[in-house]
Amino acid sequence: MSNVALQGISKQFKQSIALRDVSFSINDGEFFVLLGPTGSGKTTTLRVIAGLEKQDEGSVSFDGHLVDKLVPSDRDVAFVFQQYSLYPTMTVYDNLAFPLRSPLRHLPEAEIRSRITKAAETLRISHLLERKTAKLSGGEMQRVSIGRAIVREPRIFLMDEPLSNLDAKLRESLRVELKHIQKTQASTTLFVTHDQIEALTMADRIGVLLNGRIVQVGTPHDIYDRPTTTFVAQLVGSPRINLLQATRDDLSLRIPNSTIKLPVPTTKNLPASFLLGVRPEDVRPSEGGTLVGRVGLIEPLGVETVIHIRSGEQSLTSIISGMTNLRIGDDVQYDIALDRLHYFDADGKRITVSQ
Secondary structure (H helix, E strand, O other): OOEEEEEEEEEOOOOOOEEEEEEEEEEOEEEEEEEEOOOOHHHHHHHHHHHOOOEEEEEEEEEOOOOOOOOOHHEEEEEHHHHHOOOOOHHHHHHHHHHHHHOOOOOOOOHHHHHHHHHHHHHHHHHHHHEEHHHHOHHHHHHHHHHHHOOOOEEEEEOOOOOOOOOOOHHHHHHHHHHHHHHHOOOOOEEEEEEEEHHHHHHHHHEEEEEEEEEEEHHHHHHHOOOHHHHHHOOOOHHHHHEEEEEOOEEEEEEEOOOOOEOOOOOOOOOOOOEEOOOHEEEEEEEOOEEEEEEEEEEEOOEEEEEEEEEEEEEEEEEOHHHHHHHHEEEEEEEHHHHOOOOOOOOOOOOOOOO
């Protein structure tokens, strides 16, 4: 496997700028997730790494060696697409064997059979090897698509939203399996998604992409607990983070048009007006809570419950474990975890404070 480095990558299509000075690295054996909304430049980044698109500026390196002049076939990467891209008239075995029978590889049939057997066992599709892919379910076809990448034993796996066409339960199952495969094979993987759950559960590190720019790179813990902008804060976490206009004086923080008042941090760099971010799990209903609101809406989800708490004209989303006896219209006491607050300036950039 290999490490990958992108340095100052920019790419423009006619009047549309797809990538703007994108720089990040992927360590050998790392599962790196590129997270961002549709149109942020995720797929273009994959295509530049694979050599399917030529960047206008910047460089791509594998193991410290520039690969910008190498054609895709010489870069030794395997691409797994959102669409399965299988040959419907071929059996699963022949689909898996297809990239290995390329004239560029010259692999003996015994080696091809060995690789297919190993990949099929890993993906639990051994019983499907003689079946035509046209007769497979969506989940089975995606397993075959992933298997076709695995048998190549490439330097780098590039995965472009491979789970997005699957139903929720199958997506969850394949997430676990794909992460297990990646770890057991120690494969260098770049996985593209717009799904924050996939990013948080699968990644060793995440790169957040917006409008063709990398806005933050870090571990799932970094991205969730120390978002550098309000965009990143809102991108990860479900329910979404509470973002409230706030003011401060010498004694307290206040949320206008509400009864919410909190101790002021000791930091000197917090402006008089700012955005306060509160994760829903940090709004904690409890008897004896120092704040009081009214239940505006309840969403029971079984393992947890989402509660919308009204305070004056403001609303806070809270999430608690299990079910609740609260009802819409009830008064509710709650606390806010002061050591878990997030502060952002008027431009949406994180302000570092101490409590």
